[in-house]
Amino acid sequence: MSAQRPTPLRYRPHHFLCSLGYEGKGYSDHFTANMTAIVMGRLRARYGEGVIIEVVDRTDDICAPCPMRQEDLCSDQPKIAALDARHAAALGLEVGEKLTWGEALKRMQRRIHPDKLDEICTGCQWLELGVCKAALTRLHAAAPPP
Numbered sequence: 001m002s003a004q005r006p007t008p009l010r011y012r013p014h015h016f017l018c019s020l021g022y023e024g025k026g027y028s029d030h031f032t033a034n035m036t037a038i039v040m041g042r043l044r045a046r047y048g049e050g051v052i053i054e055v056v057d058r059t060d061d062i063c064a065p066c067p068m069r070q071e072d073l074c075s076d077q078p079k080i081a082a083l084d085a086r087h088a089a090a091l092g093l094e095v096g097e098k099l100t101w102g103e104a105l106k107r108m109q110r111r112i113h114p115d116k117l118d119e120i121c122t123g124c125q126w127l128e129l130g131v132c133k134a135a136l137t138r139l140h141a142a143a144p145p146p
Contacts (some may be wrong), residue, residue: 001018002071004038004048006050006051006052007073008051008053008054008098009038009042009051009053009054009098010019010056010058010059010060010061011053011055011056011060011061011062011092012054012055012056012057012058012060012062012063012080012084013055013084013085013087013088014057014061014080014083014084014086014087014106014121014124015023015062016053016087016091016093016104016107016121017047017087017108017112017117017121017132017136018126018132019035019038019039019043019062019101020105020108020132020135020136020139021126021131021132021133021134021135021136022035022036022039022040022131023131024034025129027066027067027068028065028066028067028068030065031065031066031067033065034061034062034064034065035062036064040060043101048101049100049101049102050100050101050102051100052098052100053098053099053101053104054089054094054096054097054098054101055086055094055096055097055098055099056096057071057081057094057095058072059071059073059074060075078126079123082123083121083122083123083124086119086121086122088114088122089118090111090112090116091108091111091112092107094134099132104140105139108136108139109139109140109142111135112131113136114136114137117133117136119133
């Protein structure tokens with residue numbers, strides 16, 4: 001009998017950097033518990049770099065319990081769509097593309113300098129906390145990607 005591969009995570013483009021910078025805060029208790037399970041329980045867990053992520057253009061696995069979710073869109077869809085477009089361009093992501101978390105980390109390290117977050121993340125309420133910029137700075141300080 002063969003082992004069943006886990007279902008890929010579904011991610012909007014801006015959630016790659018959100019996951020990198022995540023420090024346990026969220027929009028609600030349910031949202032925070034879900035994001036903690038995804039980020040800490042899968043991506044930052046042992047073998048997390050092998051987790052497969054599929055790029056989507058609608059609400060995703062992180063958005064599932066978000067209080068701003070309206071079916072498969074966000075209540076602030078124009079702002080979120082613009083945020084996703086900037087992140088997709090910066091990371092070279094295409095809807096439907098599948099990559100591992102390890103590959104995503106390498107892309108973030110290669111393609112986005114921490115000083116660019118003010119531009120890429122314009123409009124994000126979490127930007128002022130500086131957690132994504134700090135996490136990206138740490139990623140850049142790590143060994144260069146192969």
